[in-house]
Amino acid sequence: MKKIIFFSLALFISSVGVYAQKESKVSLKPFHKRAIVSYNVENLFDTIDDPNVIDEEFLPAGKLKWTSERYYVKLDHLVEAITLNLTKNPIIIGLVEIENEGVLNDLKNHGRLAKTNYGIAHKDSPDARGIDCGLLYDQDCFKLISMENLPVAIDSIPDFKTRDILYIKGELQGGKIIHLFVNHWPSRRGGEEESEIRRIQAALVVRSKVDAILKADPKANIVLMGDFNDHPDNKSVQDILKAKEVTDQSADLLDLFADDHKAGKGTHNFKGQWGVLDHFIISRAIYKGSNGIRLEPNDGIIVYEEKLLFTQKDGTKKPSATYGGSNYYGGYSDHLPIRLILK
Helix, strand or coil: CHHHHHHHHHHHHHHHHHHHHHHHCCCCCCCCCCEEEEEEEEEECCCCCCCCCCCHHHCCCCCCCCCHHHHHHHHHHHHHHHHCCCCCCCCEEEEEEECCHHHHHHHHCCHHHHHCCEEEEECCCCCCCCCEEEEEEECCCCEEEEEEEECCCCCCCCCCCCCCEEEEEEEEHHHEEEEEEEEECCCCCCCCCCCHHHHHHHHHHHHHHHHHHHHHCCCCEEEEEEECCCCCCCHHHHHHCCEECCCCCCCCEEECCHHHHHCCCCCEEECCEEECCEEEEEEHHHHHCCCCCCCCCCCEEECCCHHHEEECCCCCEEECCCEECCEECCCCCCCCCEEEECC
């Protein structure tokens, strides 16, 4: 009897080993014509008090009366905006202004997003309000290789705390490696010029990491996304990050929305003026399609759709925000989502 049991156990272990081996070789599904979406979702907080961050406004009894009902309306809106005009859910969703991993989990399990096998990439940042960057990725099409937070610190401002930059290295079908950065650079609070040093520091951090990647692989596939709180022609983006227009043959980073900004379009509206604060910046390798992934000129867009906009009394439009000050409007976000299509 003991010999039979031993043989059965050995057979079971052997079977598990073969199964695990087969599982490790399961190929990723195609990414062709799947979208990457980046979205500043305007304060996606849960309704639970976290004593370690300043979230008191976003509680049911707080100043903004942030109830579960309002929270789920927000999730409805975000899913709608993220998937607008797409037949398939995005392969990658970069998210800015999220409180924690819990809200990412709620979002990925909400509405039509729940139909996709999303994984979460997220690490807490030192931001005083608890604001982080996060990323959802379709685990059937994208394999997470590594993830790290890139801190943004300024020696001359020792008490300065802001969002870390989230860096993800992953694999797509065919062994194609892609490097993703989800950014939420320091705000312009206190004045654009006065706060510029903070965004310059963020640009230096990203540029340093990009340089290291390109040194190891000059044809690396790199996508920078998120809210940079600066326009394509500002110093942080233009001179420090060195992201240029797609027509600049000398640049290794290309800002897909530089032309949109010149044309008076944007992802955000401040005092009646549209501007591109949310960017897709890609490596030249992706633009040229020299390393297995390519984009065409119109593959990156600002999702400027009527249902995401609010028409003001003078007839002008701006993103339909959830809040204006302490007033609840029940809109989507004070930014528009941006999207590109991988090929």
